[in-house]
Amino acid sequence: MLHEPRQGLVKEVAFEAGLRSNALLVLLCLDMEYTGLHSAFPEGKQLSLFDSPAERYLKARRSVQQFTVCQLGLSIFSSEKSNKYVAHSYNFFLFPTMFGTLDSEFSFQASSIQFLTHYGFDYNKFLKDGIPYVNEVQEKKLQQELFAGNWKVHSTLDKDRLKVVIDEVTRWVSSAEEGESMVVSDLTGFQIFEVQLILRRALPDIWTKPSGDNEVIVEKMNPRHRWHLENTSCDFCRKELILLSARGFTSLFQTLVKAKKPLVGHNMLMDLLHLHDKFYRPLPESYEEFKTNIHSLFPVIIDTKNVTKTIWKELKFPRACNLLETYEILCSDLNPTNPTCPVISHASDCSKYAEEKYPHEAAYDAFLCGSVLLKVAHLLLCRMPCDTKKNGPSFSQYLNVLAKYLNQVNLIRAAVSKINFSGADVPSRHLPLLIASVRGWPGVNEEQIYQELKGLCRFDVRQLTKNQFLLLSNNFKNVRVVLEDYKDYPNLRISFYHYWRHSPQVNCLLQICGIVASWSLLAFVLGGSLCHPV
16 A cells, blocks of 8 residues: 655644754755746846846746745655665645735746646645645734734635624524533634634633534633633633644744754755745845845755756766656666665655655655765765775765755856855856847847847847847857858847957947047147147
8 A cells, every 4th residue: 555645734743853853864855846937027037148146036036926835845864774764755735824914825827737737736735735834924913913912804705604603603602501512613724713713702701612623612601711711721722822823834844944954955946935935034135135044044955956967967977857867867777886875765654655756746856856865975975085984885974075066056047057055156157158239220129139039049138238239048059050140141240249349348448548548649739739839
């Protein structure tokens, strides 16, 4: 019988994660699925090779604010014996907290929905059973409303259900005897808390308590006895408990932060952005502040995409189009160190992944991240001129050999190839920059130049002056083709960009120097004429 990776209660998993945050736990591996990936950008604002890290951050920030996380997968790797690791994998369907005035807005992207549906994603679990979460700003707002007693019900569904419940209880309580009770059923989510808070505020001679998953028991009670219960731990509708329920997955997020273990992902920039925005604080406008915050939360980050792309070139492995293909290559005979690689097994109640592949299920992809990292670290260690112990290398040795990759997150199609969360970003080495000079094309813009070249090859375009545009590609064939085709084109001439010839700043400086030199020469000539009259 196959076992689902544990969904579990957040409280239970948070306790288990906290319990395991010791020397045995070595890696926290993460993957997320979203309701959308990239928002539609205005003309000329698409992702570009010209993007600085700060520019790319602002574009990604906009997408993160528009979409939400629908599933988060965790795979927690522990070192049970030397060179042997056990993975505990968890899937969490998440849904933003709806309580009081908290009512998040987010979008769906058709392509993302189609993609996840193809891989069997269960949107009913996301929409109906998603675990709530809040960031610090939302939690503070909810806390203020709760303790001030001025929270309101905003959901139309909740308002309709609450109106029916209040009518039923009001009719019942008028004829009920002290000690008698009734049951309110078919409640969902935070309706269980909202029903109790509203009934208690409206009726001083009743007491409420939850019963089961979807029910609340209403008991007629002496106000003095009720006052006593309200001030004891027997009250399951205390504001602190409501706040804890609203925090939901955020409690586990904070446990993971406190563990201070290496956080592993694949192409994980968007994951880090969503972690910050959904569970910590809304994303700041400052790119540097975002980097500082992430490094403070997770001092060691490892992006398997950044690690593998360098090694793939060196070892001439076949091209891997996704994480699963990367994992399969490392598990094959193409990997010369595969026979001596670490032994990785699934925990007994996560055996589903040992028997079948589940690409793009978050917990499965998180498991692949951890497995790829350990196999690549082993490969790197075996290539070094050092002896490992007979009983196998330790995780600390793996971490040492990965030192140059730590806190470096892959960045796709930008002015830098990776973001450095613990230092300055290093510019990428792109192919030569080209310049397109336009004649007889009034009002031309970046989009028009892009469309002109699109049929031939792909270039990113950035306007330099009114009639000049910079062109950048990551394909040398494109550069060669466009230089040949547009060498003598009458209205659009393309050539190599030379800073000292084409830079507007240099040209401006040369013009100023020319003007100054001309005036100086004129002054010299006139001054000489006055000093030597004929």
